[in-house]
Amino acid sequence: MTTTPTRPTTVPAIEQLPQPKLRTNTDIQGNILAAFNKDFTDFRYLHFPDAAKGRGWLSAILNTVATTNETEDFNEQFSLARRAFGRDPALTTVRCGVSLTFEGLVTVASNPDQVKKDLAGFPAFCAGAAARAQALGDADESDPKHWLFGAGAGDKVVHAVLIVAADTEELLKEKLKNLDAVENAHQITRVHVDQGRTLTGPLRGHEHFGYKDGISQPGVKDFHREDPESKGVRDNHAGTELIEPGEFVFGHKSEAGDRKAPAWMKNGSLQVVRRLRQDVAGWNKAVVEGVKNFTGTMDPNRLGACLVGRAKDGTPLAPPTGTVTGLGSDRNDFDYENDPIGQHTPWVAHIRRTHPRAFAGIGDDKPKSHRLMRRGIPYGPEFQGGADDGKDRGLMFVCYGTSLEMQFELVQQHWANDPNFPPGDPSGAPHVPNGLDKVIGLAGKAEIGLADGTSGTVDMKRFVRTTGALYAFTPSISTLRLL
Numbered sequence: 001m002t003t004t005p006t007r008p009t010t011v012p013a014i015e016q017l018p019q020p021k022l023r024t025n026t027d028i029q030g031n032i033l034a035a036f037n038k039d040f041t042d043f044r045y046l047h048f049p050d051a052a053k054g055r056g057w058l059s060a061i062l063n064t065v066a067t068t069n070e071t072e073d074f075n076e077q078f079s080l081a082r083r084a085f086g087r088d089p090a091l092t093t094v095r096c097g098v099s100l101t102f103e104g105l106v107t108v109a110s111n112p113d114q115v116k117k118d119l120a121g122f123p124a125f126c127a128g129a130a131a132r133a134q135a136l137g138d139a140d141e142s143d144p145k146h147w148l149f150g151a152g153a154g155d156k157v158v159h160a161v162l163i164v165a166a167d168t169e170e171l172l173k174e175k176l177k178n179l180d181a182v183e184n185a186h187q188i189t190r191v192h193v194d195q196g197r198t199l200t201g202p203l204r205g206h207e208h209f210g211y212k213d214g215i216s217q218p219g220v221k222d223f224h225r226e227d228p229e230s231k232g233v234r235d236n237h238a239g240t241e242l243i244e245p246g247e248f249v250f251g252h253k254s255e256a257g258d259r260k261a262p263a264w265m266k267n268g269s270l271q272v273v274r275r276l277r278q279d280v281a282g283w284n285k286a287v288v289e290g291v292k293n294f295t296g297t298m299d300p301n302r303l304g305a306c307l308v309g310r311a312k313d314g315t316p317l318a319p320p321t322g323t324v325t326g327l328g329s330d331r332n333d334f335d336y337e338n339d340p341i342g343q344h345t346p347w348v349a350h351i352r353r354t355h356p357r358a359f360a361g362i363g364d365d366k367p368k369s370h371r372l373m374r375r376g377i378p379y380g381p382e383f384q385g386g387a388d389d390g391k392d393r394g395l396m397f398v399c400y401g402t403s404l405e406m407q408f409e410l411v412q413q414h415w416a417n418d419p420n421f422p423p424g425d426p427s428g429a430p431h432v433p434n435g436l437d438k439v440i441g442l443a444g445k446a447e448i449g450l451a452d453g454t455s456g457t458v459d460m461k462r463f464v465r466t467t468g469a470l471y472a473f474t475p476s477i478s479t480l481r482l483l
């Protein structure tokens with residue numbers, strides 16, 4: 001006999017919760033506001049032999065491209081079921097997303113000159129990631145001449161990025177078989193393919209250095225639900241402020257109201273893809289050896305946490321600023337306001353440099369205009385410990401936003417890589433510049449001085465190098481239909 005499971009009364013029925021209007025949007029592609037969140041995610045970097053074949057391929061895959069509505073519907077059903085039954089439900093699916101580089105857009109556009117004119121206000125996008133590499137610190141081993149994609153000429157120019165994301169390997173394989181046939185029919189060539197795979201066992205949800213990832217994301221007005229008791233804050237996510245949707249999707253209100261774009265970009269977003277190889281053995285050795293340069297109470301785990309800003313299980317070093325308790329290791333209820341010189345979360349910490357929270361406005365008046373919607377996934381085999389095994393592993397870093405210059409590039413170039421950030425603020429508070437981001441920044445020294453008197457210097461080389469990068473535009477479903 002089968003019984004219908006009844007949902008415990010503490011779990012609100014989905015239909016009882018107010019429905020923010022972007023939650024059901026069917027024009028914005030999935031993965032921008034709602035994450036695909038899949039364990040098996042392939043990235044195909046594709047080249048169109050000519051305009052007709054590119055357009056033919058796009059129209060053939062159109063029906064397979066996921067919308068925000070279906071992506072979020074799945075995610076919500078998944079988390080409601082998990083809350084109700086205390087385990088992951090057996091729901092599986094496959095989701096696709098497509099983006100076009102500047103060269104891809106110009107190739108398939110019916111009026112390429114107009115498209116070029118329309119894009120004049122997007123210089124980083126038009127130039128492409130390889131042209132911006134030097135400014136972003138991609139030199140030496142990270143120089144575009146070593147990249148696997150994104151710096152190619154001729155038939156190695158990437159026109160489209162296709163993301164194929166599935167809950168199981170079988171589903172992914174089945175989908176890829178269909179997509180292979182469509183690519184062959186339109187003579188589309190693959191410049192490169194990356195296989196994003198979540199780590200398994202205790203490392204599930206963690207990146208290769210071992211730290212829990214995917215915790216802090218921006219909250220979006222009209223997409224995420226607002227906390228009924230804390231206005232402007234995302235429901236169930238203490239500390240996550242809701243910001244304007246135009247920060248991530250064109251054609252909507254943005255924080256500064258300055259993200260202008262032509263009509264065909266409405267409901268679209270700019271995508272950054274970076275293939276970041278991680279030297280895990282090198283990182284592990286550096287945090288073990290780095291302890292020697294400290295006085296006080298330092299050990300490799302504590303030093304690693306100082307460089308990331310969170311312990312391996314995600315627990316932040318920052319003391320909470322709110323009153324909500326029981327938030328667990330994914331806690332996000334802090335803003336560093338009570339820690340101006342970095343005695344809890346050192347200024348060198350990756351999460352502090354890439355999102356300085358209360359200090360984000362230093363040097364500009366648009367503190368909420370630098371957030372990134374991150375959608376990364378690890379690639380490559382899990383590290384088994386010990387010496388370097390020479391295997392290629394790292395993070396497929398993906399993020400979305402409506403300004404490459406104000407969002408991804410500012411964070412990478414200025415916040416992570418600029419020795420003069422933070423510059424000190426007008427109130428005279430001593431925000432000592434004490435070292436570059438050790439996860440994604442350039443090599444160099446960093447000073448750490450903690451509240452318990454422990455202090456020392458970290459002197460590390462880079463353990464993350466760029467092995468491919470692209471800027472692309474993720475059009476709305478309606479614009480894809482018109483191309």
Ligand code: HEM
Binds near residue numbers: 215278374
């Ligand atoms: C957060 C690792 C690349 C921007 C984090 C976290 C980890 C992490 C462990 C903390 C968990 C979380 O809040 O989600 C890495 C690794 C990278 C990498 C290992 C490269 C291999 C990047 C890049 C950027 C970036 C290239 C942007 C330029 C951020 C931001 C946060 C974050 C904005 C959230 C900070 C916050 O709001 O507290 N990263 N990351 N990361 N990362 Fe990265």
